[in-house]
Amino acid sequence: MNLKNRDFLKLLDYTPEEIEGLIDLAAELKAKKKAGIPHKYCDGKNIALIFEKTSTRTRCSFEVAARDLGMGCTYLDPTGSQIGKKESIADTARVLSGIYDGIEYRGFGQEIVEELAKYASVPVWNGLTNEFHPTQILADFLTIREKFGKLKGINFVYMGDARFNMGNSLMVGCAKMGMNFTAGAPKEFFPNAALIAECEAIARETGATLRFCEDPAEAVKDADVIYTDVWVSMGEPVEVWKERIEALSPYQVNSRLMAKAKPTAIFMHCLPAYHDLKTAVGKEMGERFQRDAMEVTDQVFESEQSVVFQEAENRMHTIKAVMAATLGAI
Ligand code: CP
Ligand code: NVA
Secondary structure: OOOOOOOEOOHHHOOHHHHHHHHHHHHHHHHHHHHOOOOOOOOOOEEEEEEOOOOOHHHHHHHHHHHHOOOEEEEEOOOOOOEOOOEOHHHHHHHHHHHOOEEEEEOOOHHHHHHHHHHOOOOEEEOOOOOOOHHHHHHHHHHHHHHHOOOOOOEEEEEOOOOOHHHHHHHHHHHHOOOEEEEEOOHHHOOOHHHHHHHHHHHHHHOOEEEEEOOHHHHHOOOOEEEEOOOOOOOOOHHHHHHHHHHHHHHOEOHHHHOOOOOOOEEEEOOOOOOOOOOHHHHHHHHHOOOOOOOEOHHHHOOOOEOHHHHHHHHHHHHHHHHHHHOOOO
């Protein structure tokens, strides 16, 4: 597998073999880290991290992965740079390409990260846009492989807002890897028709299946994995909470729903999650709408079936694999 100088903007740009290769590499790097074996494969290089939205996992993963690979890194926060305000994306791309060996970007529209990559002469990595979150999917799939030993044939169910970054990227990932993808959501929360059509064409090649289900109980039947994400994503106005709760409450992942999946099913979430009232937003919205949790109950989140913290750790190992491979170190 030679991914040198490739951008990592969305899984649609990668073949199933390349995706599997990145997951293999992540597993190898994880084993090295656990065994205390140094792997400074990118020694002397430097990367820039641009965050136009907040982050815990993605930022920490890029920073620690960079350090483990021997690289320096600079974090540009949502307010602390000229990007977009005094300097265009195209100019920023060319400036940073002269100083750094790779650039991570988290922001709003996918077209922004695509524009950055177009003008940058070093690899650009998508750290989340409204449309896609590809590094998250690698971590999710590494976790599924650790749990079930395979990806192909896994019954993967995504519950909730399936037309934003997580629903979109998981559908693409499942199609690429020959998995059985189900979205459990009201019709207006299904991914857009063009992306579904693209994934259906991929699925015909890989043996994957795609299903879109408005009945929550029907959606989770025979699931190996039940996955959910927040009902209101970063960058969306607070006013949408009310309509989202009304529309998506039937799709909350709770014990009743988990019981309808296979007994061996696992629960996954990209995090952060509103599973209790211990966050400012969770508390405010919980009290306003008389709920003790949103997309997942605390009981499921804390259950034996939940693999959310293993999944979060795997962000670091998979991001490390993406950087090492695209910087040509492996
Ligand atoms: N899952 C994820 O991307 O988390 P952060 O927003 O904390 O980076
Ligand atoms: N859909 C969420 C994912 C966070 C990792 C958001 O965009 O806020």
